[in-house]
Amino acid sequence: MTEGPAFDVAADTDRPVVLELADDCTPEDVEEGAYYDGVVDGVVDYGVFVQLADAVSGLVHESVLDADYAVGDELTVQLREIRPGGDLSFVPAALAGAERQRVAHQYEATPIETLADREGEVVHLDGRVVQVKQTGGPTLFVVSDGTGVVPCAAFERAGVRAYPTIESGDLVHVVGRVERGGHGRQVETDAITPLEGAALDGAREAVETALDEHAAPAEVDPLVEWDALDRLWDGLEAVAEQLRRATLEGRPVVIRHHADTDGIAAGVALEAALERFIAETHADPAAPRHLVTRLPSKAPYYEVEDVTRDLGAALSNRDRHGQRLPLFVMVDNGSTEEDTPAYRHLQAYDVPLVVVDHHAPDADAVEPFVSTHVNPYLVGDDYRVTVGMCCVEVARLVAPGLTEAFSHVPAVAGLADRSSADAMADYLALADAAGFDEAHCRAIGDAADYAAYWLRYDAGRGVIQDVLGVGDDPARHRELVDLLVDRAHAAIRRQLAGALQHLDETTLESGVRLVRVDLDAHAHRFTYPAPGTTTGAIHDHVVRETGEPVITVGIGPDFAVLRSDGVRLDIPRMVDDLNEALAGAGVSGGGHLVVGSIRFVAGMREAVLEALVEEMATAEIDESLGAASPRTYTLD
Numbered sequence: 001m002t003e004g005p006a007f008d009v010a011a012d013t014d015r016p017v018v019l020e021l022a023d024d025c026t027p028e029d030v031e032e033g034a035y036y037d038g039v040v041d042g043v044v045d046y047g048v049f050v051q052l053a054d055a056v057s058g059l060v061h062e063s064v065l066d067a068d069y070a071v072g073d074e075l076t077v078q079l080r081e082i083r084p085g086g087d088l089s090f091v092p093a094a095l096a097g098a099e100r101q102r103v104a105h106q107y108e109a110t111p112i113e114t115l116a117d118r119e120g121e122v123v124h125l126d127g128r129v130v131q132v133k134q135t136g137g138p139t140l141f142v143v144s145d146g147t148g149v150v151p152c153a154a155f156e157r158a159g160v161r162a163y164p165t166i167e168s169g170d171l172v173h174v175v176g177r178v179e180r181g182g183h184g185r186q187v188e189t190d191a192i193t194p195l196e197g198a199a200l201d202g203a204r205e206a207v208e209t210a211l212d213e214h215a216a217p218a219e220v221d222p223l224v225e226w227d228a229l230d231r232l233w234d235g236l237e238a239v240a241e242q243l244r245r246a247t248l249e250g251r252p253v254v255i256r257h258h259a260d261t262d263g264i265a266a267g268v269a270l271e272a273a274l275e276r277f278i279a280e281t282h283a284d285p286a287a288p289r290h291l292v293t294r295l296p297s298k299a300p301y302y303e304v305e306d307v308t309r310d311l312g313a314a315l316s317n318r319d320r321h322g323q324r325l326p327l328f329v330m331v332d333n334g335s336t337e338e339d340t341p342a343y344r345h346l347q348a349y350d351v352p353l354v355v356v357d358h359h360a361p362d363a364d365a366v367e368p369f370v371s372t373h374v375n376p377y378l379v380g381d382d383y384r385v386t387v388g389m390c391c392v393e394v395a396r397l398v399a400p401g402l403t404e405a406f407s408h409v410p411a412v413a414g415l416a417d418r419s420s421a422d423a424m425a426d427y428l429a430l431a432d433a434a435g436f437d438e439a440h441c442r443a444i445g446d447a448a449d450y451a452a453y454w455l456r457y458d459a460g461r462g463v464i465q466d467v468l469g470v471g472d473d474p475a476r477h478r479e480l481v482d483l484l485v486d487r488a489h490a491a492i493r494r495q496l497a498g499a500l501q502h503l504d505e506t507t508l509e510s511g512v513r514l515v516r517v518d519l520d521a522h523a524h525r526f527t528y529p530a531p532g533t534t535t536g537a538i539h540d541h542v543v544r545e546t547g548e549p550v551i552t553v554g555i556g557p558d559f560a561v562l563r564s565d566g567v568r569l570d571i572p573r574m575v576d577d578l579n580e581a582l583a584g585a586g587v588s589g590g591g592h593l594v595v596g597s598i599r600f601v602a603g604m605r606e607a608v609l610e611a612l613v614e615e616m617a618t619a620e621i622d623e624s625l626g627a628a629s630p631r632t633y634t635l636d
């Protein structure tokens with residue numbers, strides 16, 4: 001030992017000194033030749049084990065034992081030798097009139113991020129308990145100090161809760177040995193003690209400082225030079241900061257994305273970034289799987305049905321696995337008034353919420369519920385900045401290492417959402433340089449939309465990464481995209497072959513061509529393409545054949561899908577007018593200037609459609625409006 005414990009054998013007394021170690025002392029606090037008070041904690045054939053502190057014990061060999069001892073007996077010993085490897089060897093010591101001195105452990109808390117290099121060492125951690133999980137064996141206290149997160153195993157009896165007074169959220173001091181077990185790296189604890197007084201204040205501040213430092217987004221430049229991204233950059237950094245902070249605090253993240261290509265691109269990028277950052281900062285290799293959930297939203301808003309399911313899962317994870325409630329992240333969705341009923345559910349549980357969307361926002365409606373709301377409309381831009389573009393940047397700010405794998409994804413998202421942004425040329429060049437030419441990027445978009453239809457409420461974990469071309473097998477990616485595109489195009493051709501025979505075409509007084517098609521009678525339903533995609537395909541066909549302005553209405557038994565080119569549809573106003581004119585029609589719906597859908601009760605179908613045509617007659621011709629940001633309702 002180079003440095004001794006905090007006592008002075010040459011004190012101004014000739015009385016022998018016997019040391020009492022504080023519970024959190026480690027083998028570093030003892031010194032050969034010194035006397036210690038201990039307790040017998042094991043009796044074996046070859047001697048007795050004597051414990052001096054939770055993490056300090058050694059052997060009195062039977063050859064030097066002076067009496068019989070039982071577990072629990074108090075005993076004063078002299079430390080004869082610290083053996084190579086750290087085992088302690090004691091001899092019994094009988095000292096009359098000895099002076100007792102208390103030895104407090106002087107420790108420097110070890111940053112959790114350095115534990116990978118300390119396997120086998122006894123360490124001291126100061127941190128916050130972020131999860132308490134009872135296993136069939138030990139109790140796992142998952143501890144975060146702002147630099148990383150590590151499970152600390154404490155064993156009472158198999159399946160019995162250790163330290164029952166210590167709960168999630170407490171700041172604690174952990175002493176234990178860093179071990180690599182069947183479940184990755186963990187600390188086998190000797191002691192966990194709640195921090196108090198000055199130590200508590202100091203640890204709280206240290207954890208906050210470390211969190212601020214480690215949660216700060218990575219320093220990266222945007223993939224392309226674009227003033228729109230510059231205007232959004234602070235918001236994107238704020239989202240990245242919240243994702244990193246959640247990870248470092250052991251908080252799960254739930255990502256809900258619109259179930260189209262742009263939404264999938266955005267959701268998968270965030271998921272990949274989180275998984276990477278969690279793997280870097282959490283000792284448990286299963287943490288990425290347990291802490292990230294990505295799910296599609298079939299509706300173009302957060303449905304109450306979905307939030308109910310998400311909250312149920314979160315509460316169950318809290319009760320069964322001691323997890324914190326998640327951070328919710330809405331992408332390519334979440335900016336509208338229709339989202340607020342679900343947000344009220346989240347608010348009831350005090351869960352944080354972040355939104356990255358590029359649909360025309362109702363900021364007043366959603367912002368009371370949202371901690372960070374990123375939307376190009378809020379900085380003077382529009383849907384042409386797609387959420388896939390935004391979230392690839394957020395992903396890079398969380399985990400810059402995935403830049404290369406995702407460099408073609410903004411182009412895929414932009415093409416799928418028909419972005420006409422000037423920056424598309426740069427994104428396409430970037431994709432091309434990565435081996436994804438424009439035709440292939442379009443094919444990925446079609447394949448992802450088709451896959452999303454069949455995945456329904458499933459995230460398609462693994463498969464969807466291969467479709468996007470961010471998986472690890474380029475050959476499989478190509479094969480999968482070819483397959484899905486063939487199938488999707490064949491299904492659309494089949495749908496068009498039937499439906500195009502039954503178009504009801506008229507010209508409104510304004511000169512707008514109105515095309516109606518009864519999807520219930522003339523389209524395959526409950527299969528791909530769904531009514532939104534079917535109506536879009538018919539509409540695109542008509543525009544190609546006849547030119548603008550055109551409105552296409554795909555009609556179902558209790559819904560209608562609307563698409564237009566060169567005409568300004570104000571769908572929210574139409575919904576209001578229809579409800580005013582038709583009592584009991586129960587009209588609802590939404591959308592944008594050129595795409596949307598409405599629902600109504602089936603019994604009022606004819607009346608609603610008639611009134612709808614009257615509404616269309618007043619629609620304003622606007623040649624600048626094309627098929628922008630088509631958020632198709634996947635009605636089926």
Ligand code: MN
Nearest residue numbers: 262332387417
């Ligand atoms: Mn989108």
